[in-house]
Amino acid sequence: MESLPVTEPVLLILLSLIEQPRHGYAILQDVQEMSEGRVTLSTGTLYGALRRLLDDGWIERFEEERNSSRGRQAYRLTPGGRRHLQQKVSRLKQLTRVVSVRVVRKET
């Protein structure tokens, strides 16, 4: 679990799943919206990342309930994945704080 490198697309996918479970297309849309159109994932990149996250136990796949005979597959964060995501976000916040401190010091 620890060895998974968190690239920007992976981070955005995880952030997309932090609110609610989503299926593939919904993740693609949400990633684009969150990044204000800066990051647009292809389906190949998305499913490659989802597979890695599934293998590492950060997310899990389940069948969405629908009226049709076969439900759509959706993804949600596991408790372990949520914990690791929070750690990554904490580190990003810490990094942002360092940047702020340095920038303020440089300007004064």
Added chain:
Amino acid sequence: MFSVYRSLLYLYPPAHRHEYGEEMLAAFREVQSEAAKQGMAARNLFWLREVQGLLAGALREHLRTITGSHCPPPIVSRRLSMRSEFRFPKATATLMTIILAAVVMAIEKATAIQNSILPSSPPVGPIQPAHFTFLPTLLLILSLACLVGILGWVILFGLHRSGAQRLADFDPSRERTSGGLRV
């Protein structure tokens, strides 16, 4: 267009196609219908992105099947790439070892050719098998390189000098009060 995408999915290993093929097709169908509403340039960009994503994804999956581990995605942005523990730069070490092996092999090959030329006869004769001494030398040099690499890794690991490690230990509030440079 949809049939082209379906055909490209056959580049993936069968297991991956079986597991995710239908989902990828469904997602692609929705993205495609959205892209169809946009202009020609956006549609071309969409196709370029999808084909690139599929080719890179298929390559990654095949490598994963062969090596059994995930390799880093080659085309996605790594601007925020972070690892939570110290890691030895394996890729660099592997590349350096390959380059070193190639150089040693080239030197040995040249020596073998030189040794195969008899002093009395000007024409170049066939390379004698007895002159191929590069394998033991190569193994020796590779062993030494590995030993040096392991030694370096042990020293660096012991010192805990990676940037991630120092960042994890960093406390900005302490820095603000002390005014010292610790990062």
